[in-house]
Amino acid sequence: MNEQRCDEALIVLNVPPNLDETIVDWLLAREGASGFTSFPVFGHSTSHDGLSAAEQVSGRQRRQQFQIQICQDAVDTFIDDARLAFGNAGVHFWVLPLYSGGHLRGTEP
Secondary structure, rough: OOOOOEEEEEEEEEEOHHHHHHHHHHHHHHHOOOEEEEEEEOOOOOOOOOOOHHHHHHHOOEEEEEEEEEEEEHHHHHHHHHHHHOOOOOOOOEEEEEEEOOOOOOOOO
């Protein structure tokens, strides 16, 4: 069953690991925040800008990824706010339409 109350999107942020706690605090402080998911990932790119020698050799860069489920009408404001707060911090983002989401709850007989 779909528990959405609005048309939703999934915002994905890939951030440098040193921003992890800062992004967590920023997301938790946002008005209307209902939660998010975060986990470590590796970024891969043909661009070597900002990569250490070891990252260039391994072909990957450690990142922290955040996934935020949000109403589509709030996406532009979220991205604008993130750009103001972290515009020069090496944050990469993308936005995906969210077809469905919610909590799985068992039914009682």
